[in-house]
Amino acid sequence: MKMTVTVNGRKRTVDVAPLARLLDVLRDGLALKGTKEGCGDGECGACAILLDGLLVNACCVPAIQATGRAVVTIEGLAEAGEGRPEPDRLQQAFVDEGAVHCGFCTPGMIMASRALLEERPHPSESEIRVGLSGSLCRCTGYGTIVAAVAKAAGEGYPERPLPWKSGGGERPLFSPDEAERFFVPESLDEALAILHRHPDATVLAGTTDLLPDMKKGRAAPERAIDLLRVPELKGIACDGSVIRIGACTTNGEIIRSPLLRERLPVLVDAASHSGAPAIQNRATLGGNVANASGAADHLVLLLALGASVTVASVRGERTLPLEDFVVAYRKTACEPGELIREIVIPLPPEGSLQKWIKRGSRQALTLSRVSLAFHLEREGERIKVFRLAAGSMSPVPLRLTETERAVTGRTITVETARLAAETARSEIHPRKSPDYRRAITANLVRRFFEELI
């Protein structure tokens, strides 16, 4: 296909495969070698760039989705000097603070820093650390990098907001063969019609699951439909007693949503502990649900929140409780021709409590080894409603219904805490490291109640 993309302010047109990685388009197609590949799995941040102003990993973005958008790479930050580019203040701060060692992480690290400073001109140290938590550096121990970002921020960087936050909106120009296989619908009806004609097509959301899978040879879509241009699949709205979140809403949008911060902070919490910023800006709620993996963080929380899933097809829409939607590992109730339209979450009643806890293998950018989500409603001293969901311990996340039953109606005491913990311990059956995961689960459940006494 022919793709037109605005790179560092210039419109560029290249011939590429629709699912080619933006990383390769930049490096090979446009000879912009500043963006690096350290893993190709979204795990290192060396390939980070800005896409329509947001930090993303270029190894997880397919060309078809980058078409018509604005890309900023490390080459785009430099100031035009006399005949040669000059480092901008941020780049210079990296040099001055000794934040550059081997330099391989540096371009991605600087892009992540820029993205952070665009959003938070005066970040605290811990905000800097969070902002850079998806960018690995093996050389520096990060201290000098954090100092460089703080220095640039202190100098008032960026002086001007990024000029290139949207592209020209061009559509990909497919070859005749590709036109039969790749689609970029711009409305839900159009998307559903295509899906009706090609029920075997893979739908593309944030592609953070899909592109790494393709690299490993676990997926090789023959046909694909981009969902990111469909406005109906975006957005967060409060609608009476429920919150509706469009399937293509990203974790980044969830984190930035004032509505969710106020009405459903637990979802913001889960979104901010899923992946790291560059992944969050791409990963969608719908994709997480559709993937139906045991380690999918949102699935766990959505189960405890009692969410349901609305799917749509040319035949119309239907809404299912999440429990019924996720059928088995990597299998959902989506029929051919259907896609997830939105997730519907009941607004938690006043005074109720939600909590989400994830134990990964490190502090950021890690899959859950154990994740738990709690929803608790009390009536006086007694537990009126209790929902508990657990992830990473079964092929798909599960509600721990025995534990829920065991404590419902009881008052919260040390004894209740112990009972909940022990019931949860015996209710889960993790395949790998069972006693370890059971112990964590029991500890966390006990702690949840003990903290309420």
Add this chain to the structure above:
Amino acid sequence: MPQFNVIGTSPPRLDGREKVLGQAPFIADVPIPGCWVGGVVASPVPHGRIRAIVRDPAFDWSRVVFVDAASLPCRNFVHMVRDDFPILAEEKVTFVTQAVALVAGPDRATVDEALRHVTVDIEPLPAVFSVDEALKGEVVVWGEDNVIDEYRIDRGDVKKAFAEADLVVEGDYATGLHEQLYLENQGMAAIPRDDGSLEIVGSMQCPYYVQGALEQALGLAPERLRVKPCVTGGGFGGKEDYPSVLALWTAVLALKSGRPVRILYERGQDLQSTPKRHPSTTRIRTAVRRDGTITGLEIELRFNGGAFTTLSRVVQQRGMLHCQGAYRIANVAIHSLTVATNMVPSGAYRGFGAPQGLFAIERHMDRIARELALDPLDVRLKNIVDEGDTFPCGQKLKGVFARQVLERAAELSGYRKKRALYAQGSEGPLRRGIGLSVAFHGGGFTGSGEATMGTVVRIDYDGAFSLHVSSTDMGQGALTVLPMIAAEALGLRPDEIAAPRPDTAVCPNSGPTVASRTTMYVGRVVTEACKALIDELRTFLAYQEGISPRAIAFTKGALHCRSRSWTVAQAARARCDAQGPFSVEGRLPQEAAACFNLDRFEGEAYRSYAWIAQAVEVAVNVDTYEVKPLEATIVAEIGRAIHPVLVEGQIAGGFLQALGWSHIEDLTVTPEGRFSADQLNAYLIPTTLDTPQWHIDVMEEPCDVGAYGAKGLGELPMNGAAPAALSAVENATGVFGTEIPLTGEKLFRLIEAQGGTER
């Protein structure tokens, strides 16, 4: 303290600009016109006899070139410590991923397709992956008994010490595989030139190792083998030996195809097939007096070498020479083995055997303290080496600052107060703990290595100065620091001396970029070259002025005779104008190298040791068994900090690698003989959020060998972080970890075995 102009300042690194602009050329970025892509047919099994290599006729093999051992146009070995590592497996494979054949083609897709059309028919043989299994001798991987190397040190009367001990304290310790995880994967390209010579470009630490390996296998004269490192995206030892392998593969493919060939590893391939830090087990017995004095020490140190020698012998030697710790112990018996298994050969990783041995001894010091109910700091102070003490290899020590760094780290971190406070436990899931350790590292090659290396450095002047070394800058800053040293010696500004990336057609052999030797030894030789330059200029000026060279003095960065003075730049310009461009060389004076008897394992193991002590503070979540490092107080005595910002960067960077190894970097060998990680989400290194706050304090006690007193620094911060972290976990939870990585699951088991953490 001497006054310096350049030393001790921190000018911006010379390659910083191109790196922040995204313009630094790494091997994947270098345009090579007409370049083909190389690929490797890798053994899927850990041990087996090759019956046949079958190429499917369904593929058009004329589209690619194909090489196996039988069609290799050269001798089949990669020159390293021993020449036992074949370029391509011949009759047997002895590890998963071992190269059986090579393919090159015009693009990735063609090569991948070709690779899919090759099957290696292998008769599988039983495989062994652990040292214990391998020592049973039922499966022979290497030599006759799988023992790659064995060394002993015996000093004093160990038997007597144990007979008279108040207490005998014993312990077993283990360290796991550790991946360097340079962020840039391995990559190399070979470019055949019209005159029949070969140019090799790529990511590497040691251009002359690569040249040597090519020379030995291909039989080409060194002048026809030009090796040029690209900007190298981290090495940490991982690009010491393996680049020689990649260079030979690409060279063979280039010779066969007549085209340039490049091999770029993907992360999965890099994780699966390149050398890691040797896993180790250590058994320690100590004879101890009730006051904590150690009178006798027995150590049995075992390394899992994987299938071939690679660098194991020297890793093991360094392990031997550090494993007694920074302690004064009169009666010592150390026995070490490197054992071959059907694992990917282990190789070099920052610290090179020392971190494994030091982990064990430092944990053992904590164990002695535990058994005697003393504080670990006091047990250490009781036994700490001081000036004039003797190490087990018989070396009488000079320039010892172990006590100073230890006391200072304890003081700066508030160790004593915190240790006592945290031991009382606390409410809630988060338990804090603090632990401390002391370590050291010998700078430069082990034993007589520096004496036989023949390090040469050259300075050219052709209107401007350039400094030529074979040291690569893989991030540590060598090509910023070495010109600083020259600038100091010559009274110039650092930016008046160019330090180009090495190119064996241009630079002399100043040795490999390893062993914490670059600032110390290569830097020293830079100063020798500067002396030669001054002599050269003095001779010239004397001739010009018609006076004796002795009448010309060099002080305060300028040459003076009674009536005139010249800056070095002026004098060089005058010399160049009169006689044309010129060059001088520097070499290492013999007295700067150590002298060691390897057969008896005795003598001066290193000319100088750098010292480090560290207090690590952690929070352990006893609900989730997560360890989070919060603070790291590190005191390092490194002789001289040439560039303090780079020094702190080396310390924090190295330390974080060691902290990662201590609790989250978990790599094992699967029953099929593969490494457990083939992508980054399965091998986790610390992120910004896994990183403690750094409190780094540098002490400078110049040594008489290194440039301006510098000691080796690169590996030092790797050596003591892990035991300090485990000691902190012990302080927080009461459990005594003996094995790293101390993953959440292992911590859980220890806490369970102890019956919880409530104290």
